[in-house]
Amino acid sequence: MKGTNLEFEEGDKIVLHNGSPLLPTSTDGAAAKAIDTPTPSDGAAAKAIETTKTDAQAIEVSHLVKRFGAFTAVNDISFSVAVGETFGFLGPNGAGKTTTIRMLTGISPPTSGMATIFGHDIVRETVAARQSMGIVSETSNVYTDLTGWQNMMLAAQLYRVGRSERDKKATELLKRFELHERRGDKVHGYSKGMKRRLTIAMGLVNSPRLLFLDEPTSGLDVESNLIIRDMISDLIAGGVTVFLTTHNIEEANVLCDRVAIIDKGHIAAIDAPERLKKTIQSVQSVEVAFLDGKSPERLDELRSLPMVNDARKEGDKFKLFTENPTEVIESVMAYAQTHHTRVISITTLGPSLEDVFVKLTGLQHSGGGVTAID
Amino acid sequence: MGFQDRLSRELVAAWAIAKKDVLIYYLRPGVIVGGVLFPLFMFLAFTAGKLATPVALVPGLIGITTLFSASSIEPVSVPIERRMATFDRLLAAPISLNALVLGESLSGLLYSLLIAVVVFVAALIILMTPITNIFLIVLGILFSSLCFATLGTLFAAYPTENPGDIISMVNVIRFPLIFISGVFIPIATLPAVGQMIAYISPLTYANDLIQGGYNGKMTFHPIVDVLMLIVFILIFQLIANYLYKRFND
Numbered sequence: 001m002k003g004t005n006l007e008f009e010e011g012d013k014i015v016l017h018n019g020s021p022l023l024p025t026s027t028d029g030a031a032a033k034a035i036d037t038p039t040p041s042d043g044a045a046a047k048a049i050e051t052t053k054t055d056a057q058a059i060e061v062s063h064l065v066k067r068f069g070a071f072t073a074v075n076d077i078s079f080s081v082a083v084g085e086t087f088g089f090l091g092p093n094g095a096g097k098t099t100t101i102r103m104l105t106g107i108s109p110p111t112s113g114m115a116t117i118f119g120h121d122i123v124r125e126t127v128a129a130r131q132s133m134g135i136v137s138e139t140s141n142v143y144t145d146l147t148g149w150q151n152m153m154l155a156a157q158l159y160r161v162g163r164s165e166r167d168k169k170a171t172e173l174l175k176r177f178e179l180h181e182r183r184g185d186k187v188h189g190y191s192k193g194m195k196r197r198l199t200i201a202m203g204l205v206n207s208p209r210l211l212f213l214d215e216p217t218s219g220l221d222v223e224s225n226l227i228i229r230d231m232i233s234d235l236i237a238g239g240v241t242v243f244l245t246t247h248n249i250e251e252a253n254v255l256c257d258r259v260a261i262i263d264k265g266h267i268a269a270i271d272a273p274e275r276l277k278k279t280i281q282s283v284q285s286v287e288v289a290f291l292d293g294k295s296p297e298r299l300d301e302l303r304s305l306p307m308v309n310d311a312r313k314e315g316d317k318f319k320l321f322t323e324n325p326t327e328v329i330e331s332v333m334a335y336a337q338t339h340h341t342r343v344i345s346i347t348t349l350g351p352s353l354e355d356v357f358v359k360l361t362g363l364q365h366s367g368g369g370v371t372a373i374d
Numbered sequence: 375m376g377f378q379d380r381l382s383r384e385l386v387a388a389w390a391i392a393k394k395d396v397l398i399y400y401l402r403p404g405v406i407v408g409g410v411l412f413p414l415f416m417f418l419a420f421t422a423g424k425l426a427t428p429v430a431l432v433p434g435l436i437g438i439t440t441l442f443s444a445s446s447i448e449p450v451s452v453p454i455e456r457r458m459a460t461f462d463r464l465l466a467a468p469i470s471l472n473a474l475v476l477g478e479s480l481s482g483l484l485y486s487l488l489i490a491v492v493v494f495v496a497a498l499i500i501l502m503t504p505i506t507n508i509f510l511i512v513l514g515i516l517f518s519s520l521c522f523a524t525l526g527t528l529f530a531a532y533p534t535e536n537p538g539d540i541i542s543m544v545n546v547i548r549f550p551l552i553f554i555s556g557v558f559i560p561i562a563t564l565p566a567v568g569q570m571i572a573y574i575s576p577l578t579y580a581n582d583l584i585q586g587g588y589n590g591k592m593t594f595h596p597i598v599d600v601l602m603l604i605v606f607i608l609i610f611q612l613i614a615n616y617l618y619k620r621f622n623d
Binding site: 105106107108109126127128130131135137139141142143144145146150153154155157158159160202 | 383386387389390391393394397398458459460462463464465466467468469470619622
């Protein structure tokens with residue numbers, strides 16, 4: 001690949017200068033990085049590729065079960081996450097994501113089954129397993145009555161980061177997350193995005209080899225979102241294993257080597273995002289926008305076109321689901337002519353990871369978003 | 375990892391937890407009311423009722439001060455931290471539950487020591503309270519503070535996000551202890567059942583040490599008092615460990 005216009009890696013894809021994804025040749029997303037072996041632009045990326053070549057597993061989960069009385073929250077799940085891999089864990093609310101993370105981080109003991117972190121059993125060797133991980137929970141669980149600096153020091157002491165290293169690391173992370181100037185201020189004066197950034201900084205203070213990120217960018221402003229996404233990309237490039245839970249399916253699509261979709265305590269699918277999309281090729285779509293915008297009847301009219309399985313309005317566009325995009329494009333052009341309007345844009349789209357998610361979890365689209373059937 | 379390294383790691387973490395509590399919770403209204411004002415009002419009530427002279431009541435005041443102040447931090451801090459999800463941060467840290475419980479108890483211990491020293495010095499200056507053996511007073515304050523701090527941590531294991539729930543439960547234990555531990559009412563004057571219950575109250579042994587330090591009158595040998603307090607501390611710590619583990623789910 002040396003001499004090509006390789007720019008950077010995005011999840012299981014290698015993005016070229018024109019933005020088109022190069023699908024991996026391996027079935028395994030993590031291994032795919034090693035196979036293409038690009039000449040990376042920096043040493044960190046090289047380290048990441050080298051790391052993924054090892055056989056070591058960062059996380060190994062075997063027949064993990066968690067019951068609360070008669071309710072089974074997690075039902076016999078098994079998977080592994082390779083060292084250096086970015087693993088997405090997706091699922092609707094109540095699917096068992098947080099319960100799984102609580103078991104993997106040793107907060108909640110499993111009812112049966114086992115999980116290891118870098119070979120350490122999370123139940124029997126909890127402290128050793130936790131030492132190499134960083135945990136960023138869904139809630140920004142920072143001490144609002146302490147300053148940003150005091151929060152960092154507390155986290156460093158809990159993870160026994162040495163005194164000199166503590167100051168250096170805290171300074172570096174606070175600068176990285178653009179919080180250094182406010183380090184002496186109590187956290188209750190921070191914005192939501194700043195608290196989130198501090199939470200992540202605290203999760204990185206021990207330079208973890210494995211980072212659990214639970215909804216890292218949920219509900220944040222654009223600036224915080226960008227800072228956090230950049231940071232995650234840097235960590236991935238640096239060879240840190242990332243276990244990412246997110247509702248933002250596009251985020252998982254872009255960042256993850258592989259994703260697991262969990263529903264009602266079961267794992268419905270695990271694979272690289274692109275391979276998961278291939279499993280539902282029937283969910284292709286045509287996205288179209290008309291010059292005269294929308295009319296109330298247009299959605300129903302488009303839905304009744306030949307070969308259109310379903311139609312959805314998305315902003316100023318309509319998304320038509322089909323197994324035959326070519327025929328639908330012809331129908332749409334004919335429709336435009338008949339209704340004296342013009343098509344200002346038309347695009348064919350493959351199935352998105354969200355489509356896979358919807359299909360596997362039994363959710364259904366409602367308006368522009370995804371809602372649970374029940 | 376060697377034992378020494380492990381122990382050092384645990385102590386550093388416990389101290390970090392305690393320091394965090396000192397910075398955040400010592401000036402909370404619930405802590406001040408429960409830990410400082412209540413023992414003071416109790417002392418004033420007994421003084422006003424002329425049950426004994428203020429000087430005679432000082433050992434008892436120190437006893438109930440350690441009881442209330444040491445056990446007032448965790449019932450406030452732990453539920454608040456559950457609500458803020460910061461408690462999960464402590465539960466997920468690479469430390470044992472022993473270190474977590476010890477860290478939580480340490481903040482109660484330090485708070486109690488601080489208040490007890492203030493009371494001790496104030497009594498010395500204002501009331502010129504005579505002292506027979508200061509070493510016994512120090513032992514009494516130290517061990518009873520740790521014991522009651524661990525008791526507070528134990529109750530705080532109850533899985534609620536409302537401090538009021540835990541404070542109510544702790545009070546169910548704290549109030550009766552005042553009356554059956556020889557603090558203001560001598561054990562010898564209690565009915566037979568009361569005297570038997572007094573033996574299973576940690577405050578009895580704490581009060582015995584402090585009384586001995588002030589007026590030389592003791593029911594038990596000081597070693598018995600210290601050993602009994604150590605036994606209570608260990609029992610509370612073990613139960614607290616069990617409860618935090620059980621209620622984590």
